Amino acid sequence: MGVEVPIIGIARHRLVTDGKGVTTLVAFHGCTLRCKYCLNPQSITPDTVCRHYTPQELYETVCIDQLYFLATGGGVTFGGGEPCLRSEFIAQFRALCGPQWQLTIETCLNVPRHHLEQLLPIIDSYIVDIKELNPIIYASYTTKQNQQVIDNLHWLAEQGWCEQVRIRVPHIPGFNTDADVDKSVEFLRQWGFSNIEQFTYITSKTNNV
């Protein structure tokens, strides 16, 4: 049977955006952060209507695209919400889908270490949105502290995972400057990460800074 988790949506046939090949994005409900510009607020609102899946049910659902996964080196990308919080579920899912599907995690890394320890042997790659390394800016934007993020980044680097981690460093309108972003990138390079991309958050008119 396995652990049951709330999922806000499943998107098929995503090309390149969530890792190589054809991927299916599985978005979990629940997140540790409260980002000002979060564009999936349904992942954190308690009244969101979710469907609950066991690992077996999710496997049977996404298996419809197995041919594409295998042919293109793609697979399933777990996002949300914060997927690392669902490490037990993902571990059970990996046991079902086997080793051939590429499993990717889109995460903020602001999660307790034991989740990463469980995920490390079963996940192929990580896409990490660090938000901002400056703790004051980070807290201002997310309402949380980022020491856990920094510790987890160091831990991933110590495990020799720099190559499998793609780090996104956002320009966050109203919160950080180009100089802040440059400083974050500089730190990340010092820590051993080279797969770094910058981009700018697109904010909606409804977001009030």
Add this chain to the structure above:
Amino acid sequence: MTRGKETCKILKDIRQQIALENGIELVVSECKHQGECAGTCPKCEDEVRYLENQLLVRKNLGHQISIVGMAASVTAAVLLSSCERPLEGDVPPPEDFLSQDSIMAPNDSADRLPNTFVVPE
């Protein structure tokens, strides 16, 4: 071409490569659909199931089948073309898959894009 049509074409190319590689006859007719394309449709899904069945038949007959990684070049081309776009300023935030129309809210109409999205019940 809309993104849905682009996705449809890429998936079709992948199916054709799988068929070609495994000696499966797959007649792909041009899609005449004019409206919004979700990237797949019942006809496309039928082709996938047909391919799966044919591959299974060949496997059961003892033939070697080839699937793993054989269409990686198709999506690699997509990656190359996406790299030509500037990153800064026009890339949605990672948590923004709604802006890419890829996840439907549970209360949206499942009929709008019936085959691309799995809607939570």
